[in-house]
Amino acid sequence: MKTAVLILALLAPASSMLAADAKAGGAAYDKSCKNCHGAAGTPNATMAKMFPTMGDLSSAKVQAVSDAELKKVITDGKGKMPASKTLTVPPDDVVAFIRTLKK
Numbered sequence: 001m002k003t004a005v006l007i008l009a010l011l012a013p014a015s016s017m018l019a020a021d022a023k024a025g026g027a028a029y030d031k032s033c034k035n036c037h038g039a040a041g042t043p044n045a046t047m048a049k050m051f052p053t054m055g056d057l058s059s060a061k062v063q064a065v066s067d068a069e070l071k072k073v074i075t076d077g078k079g080k081m082p083a084s085k086t087l088t089v090p091p092d093d094v095v096a097f098i099r100t101l102k103k
């Protein structure tokens with residue numbers, strides 16, 4: 001029993017230092033991106049009419065974009081998309097979430 005606790009204590013900090021947190025990214029996405037991009041990455045219909053250049057984040061085309069490039073779109077904006085200045089998580093987390101949208 002004591003050993004299990006010790007192992008957990010050793011593993012917990014290590015795993016939280018691993019790759020970006022897609023779950024936290026998803027929560028931030030719901031707040032800052034969903035209104036335009038839709039819950040699953042497919043633009044919501046009204047926004048798609050307003051912003052015809054907006055791609056489907058779950059599509060092969062957007063999924064082929066590099067992490068660095070996606071991060072840049074999020075932090076700097078692109079075309080009609082405003083830079084996301086109110087994110088409460090690192091943009092890497094949001095990129096990790098976008099990867100989970102892949103069809």
Ligand code: HEC
Pocket residue numbers: 029032033034035036037051053054055056057062070073074078079080081082084087094
């Ligand atoms: C006001 C609506 C709006 C919001 C909010 C918004 N986007 Fe966008 N997004 C757009 C539009 C419009 C484009 C297309 C930009 C262009 O190329 O003209 C775009 C493009 C993108 C792209 C590049 C792929 C593509 O469709 O061309 C990514 C990735 C992306 N957005 C992610 C996000 C993320 C993540 C958030 C939240 C942090 C977010 N967007 C918030 C409207 C929005």
